[in-house]
Amino acid sequence: MKNDELFHDLHRDGLLMLANCWDGGSARVAASAGAVALATSSAAVAWAHGYADGNHLPVDLLLQSARGIGRVCELPLTVDIEDGYGDDPAAVAALVAQLIEAGVVGVNIEDGNGSVELLCAKIAAARAAARQADVHLYLNVRTDVYLRGLAPAGERVAETLRRAALYRDAGASGLFVPGLAAQDEIAAVAQAAGLPLNVMALPSLPAPARLRELGVRRLSAGSAIGEATWSQVQQSVREFLATGKVTAGALGYGAINALMMA
8 A cells, every 4th residue: 555545544543643753863763663654743843953833944944854754764754834834825735746756645734823715725736736746645734723722712613613624625634633632522523524633642631542432533742752852952961061971861872873774
């Protein structure tokens, strides 16, 4: 089965768990830990290049990251393209075409505070680019209704479902709702969205087994692994500057070097 079809298949039953990575090294670590597919985190990719998250990353560095992951790992890869890095649907389609050339089989694109109608145009353009490339691209569309509070608390399910219908009609493959955590609301969105539901790991989320029961088909770590990594880097630097020593981690030089040669 080709990677594009495999990636779609991973959303049909059960719960696909994506430990978001940002470069070839982190992709190797994720694969060695048992990941069945890979996803980037826009924040983690931006941070790895010294940029802030939020559409600040130059597109050439995004493409470089995707190619670097593809070089070392054959697992299905989906890439977070934030809002598509621009307001021109044709430019979004061109970016998607370049990512497909790099071996990417899925993308995340988000609405944020932007226009729903514009995002629909971007989705349609991305879908057309994928058809042109003869790739069954998994277009995971993120809505920030919960994350940014784009509707009052009692109206968020309805607003999420309103947007889901528009995104589905435009060509979306899946619906990503970061911030969605209440079990009754998860179940309501999963049942009525008409798209596989993706949620983001949060301390308040139910356990993965319960998420499966509620109808969730994808759980993303988001930026959490990147946050943990940079926190550890900062702690190690501070320790070194204060003591001249660094507390060894679980993996030593030999194990890490061998992993990068796998």
